[in-house]
Amino acid sequence: MQFHIVIFMLAMLTTALCKPASEESSERYSSKERDAIEQLKEHFEDACTRNSDSAVTYAEVMEAVAETTTCFGFKVDFGILLTEWRNLDKTNRAAFFEKYCPVIKNISTECLEPVGELSKLCLDPGAQRVEAPDFPLYLLPEVVDLMCEDSGAILFAGNSENPTECFGNYFSYIQRCMKNFVSETNAKSRQKYAEPECRVLEESRDCVLNKLSDCGNSKLIRFFDVPYTAIVKETECKNFLRIPEFS
Numbered sequence: 001m002q003f004h005i006v007i008f009m010l011a012m013l014t015t016a017l018c019k020p021a022s023e024e025s026s027e028r029y030s031s032k033e034r035d036a037i038e039q040l041k042e043h044f045e046d047a048c049t050r051n052s053d054s055a056v057t058y059a060e061v062m063e064a065v066a067e068t069t070t071c072f073g074f075k076v077d078f079g080i081l082l083t084e085w086r087n088l089d090k091t092n093r094a095a096f097f098e099k100y101c102p103v104i105k106n107i108s109t110e111c112l113e114p115v116g117e118l119s120k121l122c123l124d125p126g127a128q129r130v131e132a133p134d135f136p137l138y139l140l141p142e143v144v145d146l147m148c149e150d151s152g153a154i155l156f157a158g159n160s161e162n163p164t165e166c167f168g169n170y171f172s173y174i175q176r177c178m179k180n181f182v183s184e185t186n187a188k189s190r191q192k193y194a195e196p197e198c199r200v201l202e203e204s205r206d207c208v209l210n211k212l213s214d215c216g217n218s219k220l221i222r223f224f225d226v227p228y229t230a231i232v233k234e235t236e237c238k239n240f241l242r243i244p245e246f247s
Contacts, residue, residue: 071111158217177207
C-alpha cells in the first residue's frame with residue numbers, strides 16, 4: 001500500500017481509539033500539524049474516490065474507523081485501560097503489559113478487519129493485488145510485539161518518570177514529517193519508487209527521529225521503522241537506503 005495511506009489510517013485509528021480519554025484533542029495540534037493532517041486526509045479521500053469509482057467509499061472507511069472504538073469496547077474496558085496507561089510507571093508496568101498485551105494482540109486484527117477490507121478499495125487496481133498486505137493489519141502484530149517486549153521497555157528508554165508522554169506525541173510528529181513524502185508520492189504505486197522518492201522517505205524518517213530525540217526517547221523510531229523497513233525491502237529503495245539496525 002502507498003505508505004502515506006498507511007500513515008494516515010494509523011493516525012486516524014489512533015485518534016478514534018484515544019478520543020474517549022481526552023477532550024483536548026482539538027487543542028493538541030499546531031496549525032502546521034493540522035495542515036499536515038488535512039493534506040493526508042485530502043490525498044486519501046482523493047485516492048478512495050478515484051480508485052473505487054465511488055464518492056461514498058471514503059465516508060465508509062471513516063465510519064469503519066470510528067466503529068473500531070465500539071469493537072474494542074466489547075472486548076476490553078477501554079476506560080480502565082486508558083486510565084492505567086496514563087498512570088503507567090516502573091512499579092506497575094509488568095502487570096499492565098501482562099494483562100493487556102495478549103488481549104490487544106488477539107482483538108486488534110478482528111476490530112481492524114472491516115477497515116482493511118474497505119481501504120483496499122482506495123488503492124489503484126495494480127496496488128490492490130501487489131500492495132494490499134502492507135495495510136496495518138499486516139504490520140500491527142509486529143507493532144504490538146514491539147510495544148509489549150520486556151514489559152514496555154521501549155517506552156522507558158527515555159523519561160522513565162512519564163514513559164507515555166513522548167509516545168503521545170508520536171503521530172503528530174509523523175503527520176508533520178511525512179508531509180513532503182505525501183506530496184512527492186501521491187497517486188504513485190510503490191513499485192514505481194525511484195531514488196528521489198526513497199530519499200524523501202529517508203528525510204521523513206530523519207525528521208521523526210530528530211523530534212523523538214528532542215522529546216527524550218529516540219528508541220521510539222522503531223515503531224516508524226516497521227512500515228519503513230517493509231517499504232525499503234520491497235521497493236527499489238533497498239538499492240539506496242540502509243535498513244535500520246538496533247542493538
